[in-house]
Structures are given as structure tokens and as C-alpha cells.
Amino acid sequence: MKKINLEDFQMKITVRTLKLKDYDQLVELQKLCFPEMLHWGKDQISSQLKIFPKGQLCIEYKGKIIASSSSLIVDFDIYTDKYSFGTSESTIHPKADKYVYRVFSRRNAFT
Secondary structure, rough: OOOOOOOOOOEEEEEOOOHHHHHHHHHHHHHHOOOOOOOHHHHHHHHHHHHHHHHEEEEEOEEEEEEEEEEEOOOOOOOOOOOOOOEEEEEEOOOOOEEEEEEEOOOOOOO
């Protein structure tokens, strides 16, 4: 039986924290994934990176962002409107009586 080298089938991806320089690629991704929704402004992304940088992640493949996960800490006692998207979830933040709200985006980069 011929030996298979699994490295021949691996795709090198990088999971990392978003940076403000990623903004244009992030907006492009948001437009692909959520065409009906207004994309986030640069000031909103900058604020998220400043307040909760560990919650702003992306996956990079061949130098291009192919997926992102933006987590927000939301105090629902302040906001009465509830939103739900098919690719999101919310969980209780372990250190506070707050919710962490995540929005996931991805593109099919492997075809």
C-alpha cells in the first residue's frame, strides 16, 4: 500500500487577532456574508479592538482574510432591542452579568 503524505493535503491557515489594517478585507467579507446589513464603520472596529481585542479574530489563508469572529460584550439592561442572525450566538460573560455576542463571517476560500 502506498504511503500518503498528509502534508500534501494540508492548507496552511492562520488564526489571529484582527488589526485595524484588516478593515477593508473585513468589510469585503461582511458584504459577502451579510449583503442586506450595513457593514461596520472603521470607528466601530477601532472601538471593538480597543475595548475587547481578544474577541476580534480572523482566519487568514494565503494572505487573505477568509473568516472572522467579532465578539461584543453587551449589557442588555441598557439595550432593549434583541437581534439574532443565523450565524451568531450569545453567552453569559463569566466575569460579569453581561452577554458576549458573537458574529461569524466566512467565505469559501478553498475552491
